[in-house]
Every structure is written in structure tokens, then in C-alpha cells.
Amino acid sequence: MNRRFLLFSLFVSILSFSTSICASLRIPKGFEELAEGQTILSDVSIYGESLGIFKISVDLENIHFIEPNKIINAILKQYPDSHNLKGMLSKYFDGTFHRNSQLSCSSNGDQPGCDFIDTNNVDIIYDEDNARVNVFISDKYITSQKKDKTYYAVNAESHNAFIHQQNINFVADKNYQSASIQGNGTLGIIEDGYLNVDWNFQGQRSKSKRKNDIFVNNAYVRRDLFKRFYLQAGIMDSKDIFSNIGGNINLSQLPLGKIRGFRAGSTLAWVNVNKVNTGTPINIFLSHEARVDAYRGEQLLSSFYLKAGAQALDTRSLPQGSYTISLKVYENNQLVRTETVPYTGLGELTSRTLQWFIQGGVPDNEGYVGSKNDKHQDDKVFQAGIRLPVMNNVALTSGVAYFNSANFWESAIDWSHGFDMGWVDGVMTSRVSYLHGSEGSRGTIQQLNYNDGFSLSFYRSEMKATDCDNQGVNRYSINGCYKSTNIMLSVPLDNWYATLGFSTSMNKGRYITRQDMVDYDPNYSFGVPWETVYQSYSKSSTWQAGLTRTANISGLNITTSLNAFLRNDSSYNAQDKGMFVTLSLSTNTHDIEGNRGTFSASSNVQTSKRAGNAISYNIASSQYSDDTGENEKGISINGINTDTITSSLYGRAGGQYGAGAVTISDTLNKTGGGNIINGSGNYSSSFILDREGLTVGRWGDGTASSAITINVNQGDTSDSSKVNVSVDTSGQSEVKGNSRALFTVPGYRESQVNVDESTLASGGVSSEIKSGTGVRKIFMTPGKVYNRDVKIESHYTWMAHLLDETGNAVEEVIPLNVISWAPLGNGLVTFETTQKMKMLYVMKNNAYLQCGMKVSKMRDVIRYVGETTCKSINFASLPSAEKKQATIMTAKAKSNTSLTVMNN
Template sequence: MSRYFWMYYLLGLCSFTSQATLIPPPGFESLLEGQTEQIEVLLPGHSLGLFPVVVKPDTVQFMSPLMVLESSGLAALPAAERQKALAALSRPLLRNSNLVCGVSEAKDSSECGYVATDKEDVAVIFDENNGQLSLFLNRDWLPDEERRDKRWLTPTPEGVSAFIHRQTLYLSDDLHSRNMTLNGSGALGLGNGRYLGGNWAAIWNQSEHYNNSQTWFDNLFVRQDLGNQYYLQAGQMDQRNLSSATGGDFGFSLLPLSRFDGLRTGTTQAYVNHEVDQNATPVMVQVTRNARIDIYRGSELLGSQFLTPGMHTLDTHSLPPGSYPLALRVYEDGILRRTETQPFSKGGNSFSAQTQWFIQGGLEDTGDKASHYDGETVMAAGFQTGLRKNISLTEGISLAHEAWYSETRLNSQHAVLDGTLDLSAGILHGTDSTSGNIEQVTYNDGFSASLWRNHTESDACSGRHPQSVHASMTCQTSMNASLSVPVGNWYALLGYSTSRTEGRPVYRGYDDNSDKENVFWRQAYIPASHRESAQASATYSLNMAGMNINTHGEYGEPEMTE
């Protein structure tokens, strides 16, 4: 029983109406003015210590608000926010003693032990029996170690230079031929943020009347990382690193980007900490004791997380992309204490908040010294930025074979029903009349359905400019549709594809002396073709005594028309 209970009770008897002035009995006037006590102040997760507090019947007020501010870790706030926090800690605060967990009328209350700070920047719960004051602050003021300092990975001081490599070997042998293919990639550390990287391949074929062997490098370059967001590299490069963590998310499918010898610089994703999802709205929750947080989207349970007392940023790595409200059900001691609703938005891997870019230039390396294009100047540049949380724009330009090309792509990702809908579209335009477009729709919700279409064309198809189109371009239209469904231990796949290629004349260079100034051109013709195929397959997976057993059956009906 509080030593002030009967005094506060007498004060309550003196209240006449909500408009009346509180008049204490004679001799108890000092109670209305408040009593100064040493109260233990608790910030969820730890104790800040004892502080002088003026305790009144309805409010409490810190005598040393600046000391409370500094002990709460708010001294590092910007000046304007720090002044706002100090002013909030200086004014009288409602006691909210009815929200103390364990009080008979609040024992099973879903609101006990917590006060939201959405409207007020500072709130408290005064536990008079234990002489404790739980402090709740504007969540934007609190230092959040989960978001800060962990967006980028930092090499440890104990790290040393090393050679990391990987090789893949394929061998085949039959009555008529022997074949071997070796693919490898590796990186040799050269110091702080610097390494020598490369990709290589070797093939060997032997048959009764033919022998062939080749070895080549697709990439061989020296790279210097500039901090944890930028890089510069020089050497022989193709486009593969532009669609990887080392170079970004530039998944160009139409833009001509040939192998070259030269320089490339841009942004890198190599140091991104993927455990901290930068593409998602931070979801912060404050708990005063060990708690379980159930995360719901509508009536769908997305996951549960267990937290210790304090302010936490929830792990949103496994939450589905899209924009939707999250309902956070906070359970303490097995009792649902409260439910918070917070807006949430998350993009996919291509919707990074960081704008990405690259610039490259040099001389084309076709691997064929007799080629008319080997040694020609090539350049390219591109950028990617998020237009909204779930929409990204990618733009690229390139100079190849004395023509300029540009590709523009839009990628979008949305939460639809209980799944994720991915939309992608791109267009290509070249100064040599080359054009193209690509569209893709994919939906995942336990099952997966996708539709993909690609179309490219050029004046070369009509024979007007047979040498103008890029060597990798063809005049064709392709489409692919697939549906995959898991059924128990079975996984079924249905697919259909069609491709139509127009016939076109081409000119190929021919020169026995490898003299580019005297190349002879001979005409050839690529015939038109039309191909359709349908596929149905089923896979059964079984785990028995710690061993995985997989069986696979497939049926297809290809049809070729020329």
C-alpha cells in the first residue's frame, strides 16, 4: 500500500465536478504541489538510473531533464530535434499508473506496459509501488544499431590477401568422340580493396577425323574498390559483372555490350549487407519485457520474431515485396498486450534505394584478329534508379560498329493476393535502324506462372543494310509460357515456346592475310525458320533415412518449320 494512498484518496473526495478546482483539505496543500522523489527511470531494455522527479496526483515531472536526455542517448540528435526532446522531457507528463502490468484491473489488459508516442513525443508509466518510471520516447529519436552501421559490410582488420578460385570440369566419352570443357574463375588479392580477377575457359574435342582445342579468357582485369560503393577496373571485360553484386543490377537483354579491352567505373553492390534489407520500410517496435511479435498482413501470418526488452527494428528480409499495412501483435508473458499497425513497403532485389551507374570504354575484342570489328572503339554507360518503392528504371546506351544503341527498361513488383507479381518491359533503338522490345510477366504464390516475349528487327532483314546490324542481333520473335505447381512431393511443369526467325542476307569478312584494310566481303544468307515446342514434366522427391531420392519424367513435342 502506497504511503500516499490515503492522502490522494482524500484529495479525490474534494473533487466536485470536472470543472471544479482541486482543493485539498487543510494541512495537505503540499500534496497538490507535489513531492520530489528519487525514481528509477527505465528505458525499455535497460535502466538509466535514479533521477529526481516531482510526483503529483496526476502527473510527474523531471527535475533534471537534461540529464535524462543525455542518459537516454539523445545528445547526438540534431540541434533542433535535441531542443524538441528537451522541451518534451521538461513538461509535466501523465502518470499512466493504470497501465502498470500486474495491477488488478490491468493484469490482463492488452494495453498494459506500453504507451504509444505517435501523438506525444514522450510518455511514461509510473509504477509507484516499485518506485520506477518507464520512459517511452519518439522512436525516431532513439539510436537504432540494427539499421545504422550495418548497411555496408566492412572488411575486418584481420583479413589478408588470398587467391580464391573455382573450376568446373566436364568430360564426355563415346565410341566416336571425346570432349572436355573446363571453366574457371578466380580473384587474387593485391592489397587494400584491390585484386586481379578473371574468367577463363578451355575446350578439347577429338573425333575420328577432327581434333580441336582452344583456351581463352573472357575477363582479365585489375580492380580497385573506392570505399564500399564505387570501383574502378582496367583490363579485358565482358558484360557479366554488370549483372552481379560486383557491378550492379544491369540485366540488359537487348543492348549490344561486347567484350572489350579498356576501363570501367561505377557503383558496386559487393559490400551491401543483404541481412539488412534497404529496400524495405523500417519497422520498429518497442517492448518492455521478453516478447513475441506476430507479424500479419490482413489475416495472413507472415512470421514471428522473439525480442528482448528495448527498441528493435524487425527483420523484414523474409517478408513478401509490395506495399501493405502490417499488423504487429505483441505478446508478453503469453498475453496479447497490444496490436500496432504500421505501413510497410518493400521492393525486390532490383529496387535498391541506391542509384546505380557505370561508364566503360575501350577497344572491342572479338577474339578473331581477322574480324572487321576487332579493335574498333566501343563505349557504354548506364544507370538504374527507383522511381517508387516498387518501380525501377534502367537506361543504357552503347556505341558499337559505328552505331549508337539505347535500351530502356521498366521493372515493377507488386504484392497481389498472397503472392508477388513481377512485370518487366524494355525497348531497344539503334541509329542503324535496329529496334526491339521485350516483355515479361511472372507471378509466384507457391506455384509459379510466367510469360515472356522478345522481338528484334532491322533493315538488314530486308537486305537494305546487311552490314549494319550488330552481329548478335537476329530478326526474330520469340515467346515462352510456363506453369509450375508443387503437389505434395510432386513438382509439375508445363511449358510452351515458339520462335520465328526471318531470313536475311549477311556479309562476312574474309582475308587470308588478316589485313583489315583489304578485307574481302562475301555474301551469305540466313534462312527463315519457325520452331514450336511443348513440354510437360514431373519430378518426385522423397527423403528416406536422411537420403534424398529424386525421380524425373519428361515429355515434349517439338516441331520445326523452315
């Protein structure tokens, strides 16, 4: 924040108090320029939604919009159908508005009712601490429905760009090396359409054998229609169908592989879930500002802080189900009444709307493991699915898939219910599905989840065919037959946490790579790791029970767990059973200089019928170089008994140009002799290409994405200042001056970007943001980029002892090339400049002095000069800028105007 503007704001606060006493405003000498007003760039918002950055003129009492038509058009775009809105806005925005800064939450300590003004037409609150204008319009011009939009609007300041993300991973030892690259590129082509390519490369090497593969998972063009439907064509896999981008349609067993063709369907990508009511409305009438606590029995569900009037409660956070809510109304922290209302939670919007898709084309066999064994390939496919809400908490999903060789259909019922029966007051969700194939395959899924302080989950799936051991005779029989069941119960017991779990799985006739086999399988060590092996039969089952307790003693986290297990595995001809006890300790450390670190230690004692007795241990320590949690270096040592010891060194770094990590470990095997050195690492980043050129930045999430760029403009180029930029969906970075930072964000998702001054100062230089600070919410479709310009100014803080040529202290001088000045007595001064300087120029009476500024040491942002000799010079020897300043100071002295220590 501009220091002059902070001084201006402080001065305004003092004057605001004085105006309540004096009828006329008297401006002290020296502040006339501030009283005339300043032109600044301000973030303007309406009901929490930003309209953009606009020029405003701000004086001590009022603000004036310099370009009123631009902000009027921005408001009309938010509320295009509002009655008589344009005429009213034109009438008032041509004039001035009272600042109303005393109503801003940042100015009055977040007092109840702040950041709100009741108006019959239009009014504003100017938040001077954040240079932000909040606009308020009467309900008679805009309805609450318009304020509470269900669908997002693309940020008007965004433009098309090509955005690419890349993630590189590698692992290597003397026997096996592997590297993979995941890439995703998105190009915006129209306002609601884009191109997307999703690909990956895998390279592997084992001794003298190599294998390289590259796959294109998606390469398609998409167009959205009316924010509710979409059209898509190209190479497509099925993952978008299962997300909000494609309607969130869950068909778990229906063969929906990659195809080359077209797709059309409904989409939930544009839905603003924060503005969608998820339950029956709850209204309450208040005569004063109040706190309203909502209870279900004795359970506090939520608290609301509301203004006077008819208020609708935000029910998004309330549990699903049908139950009674007690509303306790507190005024001035005193309970004034209790109201009882019925409530029904409707669940998420995705379960209450009709969703569908259809697609057709040619099945894509790229990467298909069993294709070499197929007797014939399918060359046509048509697939479709629909989810139909039957009731508020019941939905029916069905889908079909037609191939040349076989036809399939799957149907599923999803049911959820919130209980209100005494001690049973949790939420249960369940699903049952059935798959039918014309070639004889059948599949079922049963799923149940319940959470009520304790949690219970059950999942069972099964797929069977007429011949499980056919090795891929039909396209969708390559995984043969399988059956799996998983049950988990978790219960809190006072300070302990108990778990009981059971899992079993059976596979007949499937393909599996050797590296995915258990290490005691007889076929594990034969052949290269990536070789595909046909496994005719495998079965395993496990029971496990455990108790865990976590405690914190003086900052030391202590976790203790006791577990017992029973395992059966067809790859091993005997049952395995045993138990293990684990003790782990961890703590956070801070040194004298404020650096943060962690330390942990753990030990595990295990007894097993198969593996015998073993004691394993681990010790790890790490150090963080900043508060982002991304820049870390550490070491760990772990071992089993005295047979093997593994030591590892690792480092992670993240910032403006991506994030990476490297780990090097050495395993010493005393039993077999020798040691094995292993290395692994990764690097993730992104780049965009738009009308401003090529920019490298941070990785997003690997899906079709948008981007936010920050242009940091700095006048002084001798040192790079920094600003702190944080994006809620993409992390944070310290961005250098005169650079452009890139943050890749998920498409179809609202992101919040915050630009603030950096707390880091290197090389004795700090930064001050002149424009572009603050918070902004942005929604974009994939392939769009939003750019924000930030202007910063470097600030150098100096401390010097000024002496004349005879060694006496130089005092009572007027500086000519600083922005702030503080004499400390006996010639000792501190001052601030916006540039590095070699000479300090000062004026004493009608004489001029130049003082050399040679830095002896720096600490934080202070540049210590020490003793420096000031030599007399004549007016003609002053630099041009200092000559102008000296002329101004001389003129002010002659007019008896108080001299200031600030120049222009």
C-alpha cells in the same frame, strides 16, 4: 575441446552453485592449480561480430584481458566516431570482468534473454563451452546506427595472395573427344584493389581432325573507392555489370561485348544486405520479454522473440507491397494484446539506389563466330548505363553503345507490386525494354512473373533488322533476327501439381555449331561437331501439359506424372504429338555399420506420332562413404524398349584437395549392332601462393575470389589426427594434422568458417582441439586470404590386462606416462595418452614396473592390448619424463596430498 578444460568448466559450475550458499569460496584439494586460472586464446565478439582472437586469463570467477590495448583498438576500429568510448574502455579493460557464464545460451539451454547483458558502461559474458567472450557496451557510447552497419569492413587479419581456380572436364568415345579447362586467377595488390584473369581452353577431336582454342575472357585491374564506386582497366566482358559487383544493371539486348579499355561505375559489392532495412520501420514497446507474431489477414508472416523495451522488428523477411499487419504479443505464451500497423515493403536495395557505369576502348573479337564474314571491324566503342529508381517499386534503366559502324540505345522499366486483395495477395514483377539501333535493328523484351501459391511466368523477346539474312555484314547482326515466347503456369491441386506451358522460337540468319543441332536435322551428321553452320531459317513451337504427384510411404518416395505434348519443328516436315507417363521410386538406405546409400527406379511409357511407342527404364544405386555427400560410388542401368541398354559406373570424391568425378558407360545397340563405350569426368580445385607458400585446396565458384586457410598444428607426428572444417560458401573437409587446408570463397561475400573436433577416428586415434575452435564470420575483397591457426592434440585410448611376472593381476598402481586412467578391477585398465607408446610405466609403493603395449586389435578409437606382463625396473631405468613424474608423485605422497591420475 580440452578435456582438462571441460573438467575445469564442470567444476566451476559446481562451485557457482556453492557460492550462492557460502560467503567464501573453498577450493577442494587437488584443484588449486585450476583455481589460480588458465591463460587461453579466445574468440572475442561484439554484437555478433568477431573482433579476433585474444589472450585472456580465466579463473573460477573472473576473466582478465592480457593485452587490453589490442582489444580496445579492435573495438575502436568498429566504432571510430563514438563519443568518450576510448576513455571508458581504457578504464574498464585494465581490470577484470565477472565471467557471467550463467547468461550464456550454451550454458542455460537457450533460455529467453540469454547472450545479452544490460550495462551502463561495458560488460562481458564468457561462453565457457566455446571459449568465447561476448562484449556489450552501453548505447550512450555507441549508437544503434554504428551497430547496424550498411557496408562490410575487410577482415583486418587478411593479407594479399594469388588465388587460382581450375576446373577440368572431359568426355570421350571412339568418334569424338573433348576436354576443357576453366581457370580464374586473382591477385590482391592493395587493401581494396586486385588483378583478375579469367580464361578457358577447349580441345576437340573428331576422327583425324582436331581443334584447340584458348580464350581470355577477363584480364583487368580493379580499385574500389569509398565502398561505393570502382575503377577498372584491361580486358573485360560484361558479366560483372549484371551483378552487384558492378551495380546490378540489367541491359539484356544492348551490345555489351568484351572490350579492351576502361570501366568506371557504382558498386553494391560492399553492401551488407543483412543490415539493410527493406521496408518501412515497425516499432513495438514491450514491458516484458515476449513473442510477437506478425499476420497479414490470416497468413502468419513471421515470429519475433524480443526483449523488454522499445524494439524495431526485422522486416527483411516480409513480402513486398503495401498492406496492414496485425502484431500479436504473447507473454509467457499468453496473448496479451494485438496491435495493427501499416507496412510498405520497399524491395531490395538494388532497386532503390542510383547505379551507373561507363566504359570505353576497343571491341575484342576473340572467339567471334562471324568475324571472318565481316566487311569491316569496329575499332572503337563507348558504352554507358544507368538505373534510376523512380518510386519504391519502379526503376528505369537506360544504356547506350557507340561503335564506328552503328549506335544503339536500350531502355527498360522494372515494376514490382505486392497485392493485398483477398485471394490475390502475391507479388508480381515485370519488365519491358526496347532496343534501337542506327543500322536498322530493333529489339523488345516483355517479362512478367507472379507467385501466390501458384506461379505464372511470361517471357517474350524479339530482335529484328532490315535484312535478317545478311550473314554478319554489321558486327551485331551475326545472330540475325529472332523471336521467342515462353509461358508457364503452375498450380497446386490438392495433392497434385499441374503445369501448362507454351514456347515458340524463330531464327533467321544465324550461326550454329553442328553439335547444337537437333539430331534429326539433315545437316547434323555432316562435318565435325564444332564446325559452324550458317542457318538461314528455323522455327519451332511446343505445347505441353502435365500432372505430377509425389507421396512418401514408409520412407519410399513415389512420383507419378502424366504429360501430353504437341510440337512443330521446321527441321521436320510433320507435326509431332503424343503423351508419356512416368513412375519413379526412390529411397535412402542405411546398413548395419551406418553407411548411407540411395536406390531409385523409374519407368517411362511414351507414345509419339514421330517416334512411335517406347518404354524406357532406369535403375540406379549409390553408396556414400561419409556424411559430406561428396564421396559417392554407384551404378545405373537404363534402356529403351529392348533395342538399347546403357550401363554406367560412376564415382565422386571430394575433400581437402578438391573434388572430382568419373563415369564410364557402355551402350549396347541391338538394332544397329555393336556397342559404344563412353567416358567422362571432371576435377576442380584451387591453389594459393602467399607468404606461407603454395597450398592446394577446394574449388570456389570460378569468379574473382578470396581464400580461407586453416593451419592444423599437431605435436605428435606418428599419426595424423583430423579436425572438421566447414565453410558455408565452400563446403566442408576433414583436415589432417600438420597440414594446411584451403577453402576458396567468393570475393565481396561474407563467409562463416567453423572449426570443430572430428567425429571420424582412424587407426585408433582421435583428436582434441587445444586452440582455434569455434565460428568466425569473415568478409574479404578478391585476392585476400585469411589464415586461422588450429592446435590439436592426438589422443589414444588403450585397454589392457596387467599381469606381473608370476601371472597375478597388477593393481593399485600409479601410472607415470598417461593423461587419464581408469582401473576396472583384477588388473584390467583403460587409459588415454597423447602419443603412441611401446611401454606403460607404473609405480606401486616404491617399486617401478614397465608393461609392454603391443596392440592386438583396434575398434573405433580403442586399442586393445590384451594380457601384458609387467616387469620390475629400477628408478634409474625410467625415461627422463617418467622420472620427473615419479618424483612429483613421491613428493605428493610424502606431503599427504591425494594422488591424481593426471600429470602435467
